[in-house]
Amino acid sequence: MNYLEVLKAAAPETVLTITVLLVLAVDLLAMRGQSIALRFRTGALVAILGCVMAAIFTRFHYGYIDAFQGMLVVDPRTNFLKVVLLVLTIFTVLISESGKFTEHVGEYLAMVLLATLGLMFLVSAEDLLMIFISLELASLSLYILTAFNKRNARSSEAALKYFLFGGMSAAFLLFGFSLLYGLSGTTNLPQIAACLAGKGLDPLLFVAIVTTVIGFGFKVAAVPFHLWAPDAYEGAPTPSAAFIGAGSKVASFYILAKIMAVGFAVTAGSAVWHGYISGWTPVIAVVAALSMVLGNLTAIVQTSVKRLLAYSAIAHAGYMLLGVLANTPSSRGALMFYVITYALTVLGAFGVVAVVEAATGGDALANFAGLSRRAPALSLCLLVFLLSLGGIPPLAGFIGKFFVFSSAVAAEADHLGLLWLVILAIVMSAVSFYYYLQVLKQAYVLDAAENAPAIQVPPVMMFALILLAALVILLGCAPGLLLRFL
Amino acid sequence: MLAWTIYSSFIGVLVLMLLPREAARAARIIALLTAVAGCGAAFAGAMQQANPGEVATIVKVPWIPSIGANFYLAADGISLVLVVLTGLAAIAGVLFSWNIEKRTKEFFAFYLALIGGVYGVFLSFDVLLLFVFYELTIIPKYFLIARWGSTRKEYGAMKLAIYSFVGSHLVLIGLIAAWVVARVQLGHPSLNLMELSQVHFSSGFQHWVFPLVFIGFAILAGMWPFHTWAPTGHVAAPTAGSMLLAGVVMKLGAYGCLRVAMVMFPEGVRMWQGEIAALAVIGIIYGAGVALVQRDFKFVIGYSSVSHMGFVLLGLATLNTIGLSGAVLQMFSHGIIAGLLFAVVGRMVYDRTHTRDFNDLQTMQLGKLLPFAGVTFVLAGVASMGLPGFSGFVAELQVLMGAWKVFPKTTLLAGVGIIVGVAYTMRAMQKAFYSDSPPAKPGHSHPLEPITVPERLGAMMLLAASLAIGLFPGLLLDWIQPCLNSPLFERLLKGGSL
Numbered sequence: 001m002n003y004l005e006v007l008k009a010a011a012p013e014t015v016l017t018i019t020v021l022l023v024l025a026v027d028l029l030a031m032r033g034q035s036i037a038l039r040f041r042t043g044a045l046v047a048i049l050g051c052v053m054a055a056i057f058t059r060f061h062y063g064y065i066d067a068f069q070g071m072l073v074v075d076p077r078t079n080f081l082k083v084v085l086l087v088l089t090i091f092t093v094l095i096s097e098s099g100k101f102t103e104h105v106g107e108y109l110a111m112v113l114l115a116t117l118g119l120m121f122l123v124s125a126e127d128l129l130m131i132f133i134s135l136e137l138a139s140l141s142l143y144i145l146t147a148f149n150k151r152n153a154r155s156s157e158a159a160l161k162y163f164l165f166g167g168m169s170a171a172f173l174l175f176g177f178s179l180l181y182g183l184s185g186t187t188n189l190p191q192i193a194a195c196l197a198g199k200g201l202d203p204l205l206f207v208a209i210v211t212t213v214i215g216f217g218f219k220v221a222a223v224p225f226h227l228w229a230p231d232a233y234e235g236a237p238t239p240s241a242a243f244i245g246a247g248s249k250v251a252s253f254y255i256l257a258k259i260m261a262v263g264f265a266v267t268a269g270s271a272v273w274h275g276y277i278s279g280w281t282p283v284i285a286v287v288a289a290l291s292m293v294l295g296n297l298t299a300i301v302q303t304s305v306k307r308l309l310a311y312s313a314i315a316h317a318g319y320m321l322l323g324v325l326a327n328t329p330s331s332r333g334a335l336m337f338y339v340i341t342y343a344l345t346v347l348g349a350f351g352v353v354a355v356v357e358a359a360t361g362g363d364a365l366a367n368f369a370g371l372s373r374r375a376p377a378l379s380l381c382l383l384v385f386l387l388s389l390g391g392i393p394p395l396a397g398f399i400g401k402f403f404v405f406s407s408a409v410a411a412e413a414d415h416l417g418l419l420w421l422v423i424l425a426i427v428m429s430a431v432s433f434y435y436y437l438q439v440l441k442q443a444y445v446l447d448a449a450e451n452a453p454a455i456q457v458p459p460v461m462m463f464a465l466i467l468l469a470a471l472v473i474l475l476g477c478a479p480g481l482l483l484r485f486l
Numbered sequence: 487m488l489a490w491t492i493y494s495s496f497i498g499v500l501v502l503m504l505l506p507r508e509a510a511r512a513a514r515i516i517a518l519l520t521a522v523a524g525c526g527a528a529f530a531g532a533m534q535q536a537n538p539g540e541v542a543t544i545v546k547v548p549w550i551p552s553i554g555a556n557f558y559l560a561a562d563g564i565s566l567v568l569v570v571l572t573g574l575a576a577i578a579g580v581l582f583s584w585n586i587e588k589r590t591k592e593f594f595a596f597y598l599a600l601i602g603g604v605y606g607v608f609l610s611f612d613v614l615l616l617f618v619f620y621e622l623t624i625i626p627k628y629f630l631i632a633r634w635g636s637t638r639k640e641y642g643a644m645k646l647a648i649y650s651f652v653g654s655h656l657v658l659i660g661l662i663a664a665w666v667v668a669r670v671q672l673g674h675p676s677l678n679l680m681e682l683s684q685v686h687f688s689s690g691f692q693h694w695v696f697p698l699v700f701i702g703f704a705i706l707a708g709m710w711p712f713h714t715w716a717p718t719g720h721v722a723a724p725t726a727g728s729m730l731l732a733g734v735v736m737k738l739g740a741y742g743c744l745r746v747a748m749v750m751f752p753e754g755v756r757m758w759q760g761e762i763a764a765l766a767v768i769g770i771i772y773g774a775g776v777a778l779v780q781r782d783f784k785f786v787i788g789y790s791s792v793s794h795m796g797f798v799l800l801g802l803a804t805l806n807t808i809g810l811s812g813a814v815l816q817m818f819s820h821g822i823i824a825g826l827l828f829a830v831v832g833r834m835v836y837d838r839t840h841t842r843d844f845n846d847l848q849t850m851q852l853g854k855l856l857p858f859a860g861v862t863f864v865l866a867g868v869a870s871m872g873l874p875g876f877s878g879f880v881a882e883l884q885v886l887m888g889a890w891k892v893f894p895k896t897t898l899l900a901g902v903g904i905i906v907g908v909a910y911t912m913r914a915m916q917k918a919f920y921s922d923s924p925p926a927k928p929g930h931s932h933p934l935e936p937i938t939v940p941e942r943l944g945a946m947m948l949l950a951a952s953l954a955i956g957l958f959p960g961l962l963l964d965w966i967q968p969c970l971n972s973p974l975f976e977r978l979l980k981g982g983s984l
Contacts, residue, residue: 330552372592392625393618399550402614402662406553409666416663423659430648430655437628437647445632445640479550 009065009074012054012082013120019050020113027106040105044093047109051086051093051116058082070126070188080485081123081254084340088247088347089116094464095351096239100358101149108148112243115141119251126262128177128187131255135173135219138248139166145240146232158235165218165228173215179208180263189263197266201278209264209280213287216259219252221310222317223290233310238357241306242350245313246343249320253339257324257332260284271325272417284325285421291318292428299435305353305363308435309346312389315432316342319425323404326418331407333486338400340482341388341475345397348468349385351461352378359455368439370448375455377462379443384469388476390436391429396475401429403479488531488609489544489559491569494523495576495602502595510590517594518580524601525573531561532570532965538563539968541611541680549615553665554675558612562972563965564744564814568608568737571821574951575733576601578825579726581944582833586634586724593634597726600626604734613661613746614677617654620738624650627727627735634724636836637782642715642722646731649705649715656702657742660695664750667691683749683974689757696754700747700762706739708795710769717776717788725832728784732791732824737817740798744813748802752977755805763803763889767896770796770903777910783835783842786914787827790870793903794820794878800900801885807979809888811966812881818962819869819877819955826866826948833941834859835918838934844917853919858937860919862945867911869952872904877955 007014023046031039058079065074092112102108118138125131143166147159181187183205184195196205217225233241260268260280269279276282295315302308320342323335353363355378360367371379388397405422412418457465475482498520505513535542544559561569579597586593603626606619624647631643668685669675676682687695705712716736720728748755755762773793780786794816801813836842839850853860869876872883882904889897955962970979 333552387625393621398618398621402658403553405658406662406665409662410669413666413670416666419659419663422662426655426659430652433651434644434648437644441632441640441644444629445643480552483550483552 005065006067006072008060009067009072011057011060012086013117015054015057016050016113016117016120019047019054020110020117022050023047023109023113024106027109031106036103036105040097043105043109044097047093047113048090050113051090055083055086066126070190071130072121072124073126074124077486078123081250081336082120084250084343085116085119085123085247088243088250088343089113091344091347091464091468092239092243092247094460095242095347095354096237097458097460097464101151101237104148108145111141111145111148115145115243116247119247122251123254125255126189126258128180128189128192131259132170132174132177135255136170138251139170139219142240142244142248145243146236148240149237152235154235155237158232162228162232165225169215169218169225172211172218176208176211176215179204179211183208189259192263193265196264201267201269205267206278209267210283212259213280213283216252216256217287220249220256220317220320221314222287222321223294223314226291226295226314226317229314230307230310233313234304234306238306238350238354242347242354245309245346245350249313249317250336250339250343253320253324253335257335260324261327261332268327270417271421272412272415273420275415275417281325281327284321288318288321288325289421289424291315291321292425296428296431299432302435303365305365305368305439306350308439309349309353312432312435313346315428316389319401319404319429322408322418322421322425326404326408326411328407328411331404331411333483334400334403334407336486337479337483338404341396341400341472344468344471344475345385345388348381348465348472349389351465351468352382352385355455355457355461365439365442368442369446370452371443371455374448374452375457378455378457378465381465381469382443383440384472386436386439388472390433392433394473394476396472396479399476399479487527487534488561488569490527491524491531491573491605492559492602492609494520494527495598495605498598499595499602502591502598505591507591510587513591513594514580514584517598518577520598521573521576521580521601524605525570525577528569528573528605532566535561535566537968538566538965539972541972541974544609549612552675553614553677554669555614555677556612557615558678559609559615560611561609562974563967563969564741565608566965567814567818567962568734568741569605571737571818572601572604572608572734574947575730575821575825578829578944578948579729579733581940582729582829583724583726584938584940585833585837588634593630593724596626596629597730600630600730600735604730604738607738608741611679612677613679613682616679616742616746617657617661620657620742621651621654623735623738624654627731630727631719631723635722635727636724637721638718639722642718646715646719649712653702653705653712653739656698656705657746660699660702660747663691663695679746679749680974683977685750687751687753689753692751692754693757696747696751697758699751700743700754700758703739703742703747704799706736707743707799708736708739708769708792709799710765710772710792710796713769713773713792716792717785720788720791720828721782721784725829725837728787728828728832729825732787732828733821736791736795737821740795740802740813740817743799744802744810748978749974752980755978759803759805760893763800763893763896766796766799766803767899767903768796769793769799770900771906774903774906774910778906778913781844783831783844783847783914783918784828786910787824787831790827790907790910791820791824793907794824794870796903797882797885797900800889800896804885804888804892805979806888806891807967807970808884809892810970810975810979811963812884812886812888814966815877815955815959815962816881816885819881819952822948822952822955823866823870823876823878826862826945826952827870829941829944829948830859830863830866834862834937844914847918848921848923851921855934856937858942858945862949863919864915865949867915869949869956871908871911875953875956877952877959879956880959
């Protein structure tokens with residue numbers, strides 16, 4: 001394979017890299033001395049155009065390309081996921097519109113794009129080294145994005161926590177990967193699976209499985225590796241938190257499912273009730289169950305909406321892990337449908353929080369009081385996002401849950417072995433309804449303080465939020481539109 | 487035609503959302519027009535249906551092919567009965583909410599969204615679609631009560647929402663399990679009720695899935711001991727909210743029990759038949775007994791709803807044609823009568839006197855001040871007691887006849903419930919309207935606003951409906967009974983007599 005072909009296969013990533021440089025150059029060279037708002041708009045425009053270009057470039061390949069033994073695997077599915085990641089990035093840029101938390105707009109946008117770049121490489125990787133490198137590119141960018149509000153000590157604290165936990169998880173991941181390499185002598189996932197076949201569950205392999213799950217458990221904020229999430233979500237600038245909750249979730253879950261299903265294919269084991277076989281599925285099952293229970297129960301007592309969303313993200317990670325452990329062809333599609341719709345929803349929810357925060361100075365529950373009067377369209381969007389997170393039909397969140405849960409049960413159709421986990425998930429999702437409703441109660445039932453002014457929503461923001469809400473409704477009513485790509 | 491009941495309601499919601507905030511009058515008129523259009527579509531659709539015994543497809547287009555879900559609307563006679571009930575209740579609810587001044591357009595937007603969801607449930611023959619509409623009703627219910635309600639409204643609203651959500655999630659567990667099992671048997675994924683009703687689920691499976699799904703729905707039907715949302719929810723709700731809650735939302739639960747739980751798991755019903763009947767009768771007696779000692783006028787009606795819904799559940803448990811048709815008829819009858827009772831208590835009395843406490847009402851001589859309210863309540867009360875000539879009589883009689891064949895002893899106990907029912911209705915009548923205790927502070931009473939035209943219209947419409955069915959039960963029975971002989975119910979009634 002010559003380099004021109006590699007360049008063609010990696011065209012979207014290349015375009016995005018050029019965009020990063022362009023954004024930096026435009027901001028640092030051409031826009032000096034302009035107002036922050038103008039600089040932000042120019043930078044955002046360049047970034048969005050770059051993302052659109054990159055998305056167009058993904059459409060040039062329909063076939064299957066495997067460059068350098070799994071370093072860069074391009075097929076229609078990864079290409080579609082890249083488009084999704086780019087769309088999520090565009091929305092992140094749009095909801096950062098005010099950009100009030102920083103003067104370094106060029107660097108901010110560049111970091112968002114670099115994180116996206118890492119995630120795009122991640123979904124294309126089928127090689128342990130490449131997986132690690134792209135994951136770190138994304139993570140390092142996200143740490144910096146978390147710290148971007150220099151005026152707020154919480155932001156630095158959150159970033160430090162996120163960084164320390166993230167660094168540790170990277171160490172775990174690397175340890176697991178090194179064991180895998182030692183066991184099989186290769187870093188390519190399918191080859192690893194081939195080497196491990198028939199060898200049974202070696203203790204070393206078990207350690208490798210557990211450390212890999214720990215590493216990704218940190219990335220997706222699953223219990224008991226979730227401790228960084230609430231602080232990071234709360235302290236980070238809201239658009240950064242949204243991106244951590246959206247884009248990085250999509251790529252992390254895709255690659256987690258891939259590692260588990262491809263790399264550890266022969267050691268799946270079974271998490272069936274009374275039919276337990278050791279392997280990676282029982283490990284994931286335990287993590288999933290803990291995440292669902294702890295995330296949902298802790299979210300109930302939160303008074304900060306960002307923290308509430310963080311705990312709900314933990315709970316949702318638990319539901320998503322169900323899709324990972326179902327491990328059937330249809331569950332992969334179900335999982336990605338769930339994660340993508342979740343990402344869109346959570347971006348929207350954080351967008352609303354960002355507006356409310358800017359207008360009222362905080363994200364406590366009380367700050368949402370009377371929102372339906374102060375900003376009717378905004379609170380309607382919030383209604384859609386939160387109900388979708390709570391799993392109310394006909395919104396996308398419900399259909400996603402139905403897909404994931406039913407594919408998990410269908411994975412063990414003979415004796416409904418995974419039903420116990422699904423029952424737990426459904427019961428917990430009934431609990432989750434309570435805390436989402438608490439926020440909506442503030443917005444729709446309670447009144448704002450006397451003569452609280454109407455909230456002015458920046459037009460670009462409003463446009464992005466309405467688009468997101470429309471997508472959430474559309475994908476709930478016609479899930480086929482998305483499902484056929486997955 | 488029938489599908490327009492759903493579409494028109496949601497179009498109404500959209501139109502209301504686009505109205506300017508101040509246009510309260512326009513909002514009322516739009517809501518009324520939408521409700522009338524929905525009711526008209528319901529009647530027209532019902533007339534068009536040549537043979538109510540068979541399931542007539544209205545729309546069937548693929549929705550999510552990968553899991554076998556269709557946008558499948560259809561109707562048989564049972565659906566028709568309940569759709570017509572919803573149409574009538576919707577109009578009455580708008581008429582009795584004419585005095586809502588606070589955020590009128592939002593009130594009616596939520597109201598119509600609720601109505602649209604209810605129509606959807608009654609017309610869905612795809613279980614996922616049915617479930618979607620079923621859950622869609624939860625949110626408007628919550629906001630209607632929490633925002634426009636009275637006594638402990640936020641508590642009552644949250645309780646109702648949580649109960650509904652938990653119930654629907656029990657149903658969801660059952661549906662997912664059934665979907666997986668059915669997919670293995672049918673060889674393709676399907677959520678079509680007609681196909682699922684022909685799948686043979688194993689006895690062991692039905693033994694645990696049936697109670698899950700049945701209780702999930704029955705929570706909303708007010709089955710004892712899961713009824714506790716009902717009194718608090720009804721009392722907290724605004725008048726139209728209680729009317730819809732008692733009138734149609736509780737029927738959603740009973741309808742789900744019949745249409746989904748019982749039709750899909752006929753063996754399961756037979757295994758749990760006795761338990762259901764026992765809970766139903768406990769509900770009848772308990773509801774009536776508690777209603778007898780309430781001080782709050784609205785709580786009386788709230789508990790009476792639990793009692794009357796017990797008859798529906800008892801009818802369902804009989805598993806014979808007469809009992810089931812009685813249950814469906816009772817759904818209709820109670821929907822009309824409970825709506826009327828709540829209208830009298832909530833709109834005619836409470837909105838004027840601002841109290842529902844019998845001790846206060848006793849001193850007001852309401853029978854003289856508001857003669858129309860008094861007469862309406864008496865008529866609705868006797869209808870509710872089961873006086874011949876009104877719909878309640880035919881319905882409860884059929885339920886008891888059906889039950890007598892299966893569980894004679896339990897049926898006797900249900901009879902006790904009827905007698906207590908007479909007692910609490912008379913007590914409420916006497917205390918609220920025709921008390922002879924002297925006015926507390928003579929001369930202090932300020933004149934009450936007279937009964938308005940919309941109220942009169944609404945009350946007369948509901949009374950007429952109850953009377954019409956009481957005198958000519960055949961009107962509805964001709965729709966219900968052919969259904970029960972259709973293939974859909976064949977397996978369910980195979981073991982029953984008659």
